[in-house]
Amino acid sequence: MTKRMPVVAANWKMNGSRELVNQVLLQIKQSGVCQDIEVVISPPATLYSYFDEQKKIHELDHVFLAAQNINELDNGALTGEISVGLAKESGCQWVICGHSERRSLFKETSKVTAKKFMKALNAGLKPILCVGETTEEKETGKTFSRLTAQIEAVMHLGGKQAFKDCLIAYEPIWAVGTGQAASPELAQEIHRFIRGMIASICPETAKTVRILYGGSIKPENAAALFSQPDIDGGLIGGAGLVPEQFIKICQLA
Template structure:
């Protein structure tokens, strides 16, 4: 029998909280959320606030953080781009790849996402591969096809060691920032599809892989979502921007 997976509570601040707001947030959150050894707490601030988060959380090594996105290239003439190689110096240890907003607003393809996973792994960061379907895709009965394609194509350039280091986040695009939330049964169905894909993918440790749910997660629904089969944690957007709300979410399951 496999060991239970350590729950992960991840906050994606997107384009919110500059350096000053980040310092104030961490101070208030840390006062309300004590270290817990049975879960991992990760925050993904905007890149401009990585250093501020590191400074504010310097006394709380239990609060981990990561970068929201990196460029597909190592370096070069890519104005506004952030190389993965630049990130470890901030103290960050995680990185997102394939978030639906990057796919929609910036045209990131599954091939691009795979290249970003490679870059993150090259510098020792732990990637979170985001996958999920749009409302049209869901209503057309394409949930499994979309998830399988996104995972297969993103994993293609990764070796066995890299694949074993990935975490995953299922984010139904129709439930991001809309107030709509997939039911626990919806989340369980999608997570089961993802884990089955990992069983079939060479080099993936399907039993140990952490799969997060992301999409309008709030203090009011966190317990039900965490209780759903196969849900190992959450990737939270809007509700993670308030330190009190985020503390309540991170207290779930204690």
């Protein structure tokens, strides 16, 4: 059985501060959690460079900085947007692509997400592809077809090698920010489906690709979720803003 290094990623969204950067990095170093797992932090873009500087000061080589989003174009008259080049120059090593809030609030299509995914990959950054279904899609039995469409959009653009050096995060939209996580059994069923879909085009990649669960993970439910065979870690929202909770989740991974 292929052993996959667990990953715990925190998406701060439009929250955080330099002080929080300092607190989180200090607790990561003191706890030593990054010796056994990969830790990824995704703060707002204004904190990228500061985070990168502080990470180097603390000598945390297994803590990675992720951009929350990039534009699919390299440059242009796009006020407020950030290109992959700007993200990389600011120290980002990973990129979140297609987060549920980008898809729902900003109407980002799977085609645009796929372009961002490939832009990150071609720039040498590791993309985290977020996929998931809405409450309505879940209740009408469209979960698997929705996930298939989101993943196929990337396959169509990048071919069977697209997922060789990336992560996939299953984040059911009905669980994000609600406090109601998917049950470990349901999450495992979905993760097994995603891995099986990758296996259908590239069996070797399916063994090594890491699939994270995202959606109301907290210390109380993390252990049960992480114990599932196809769940390789988590994409953390609210708990990622509370250093003690985040460190506990990392320890459970």
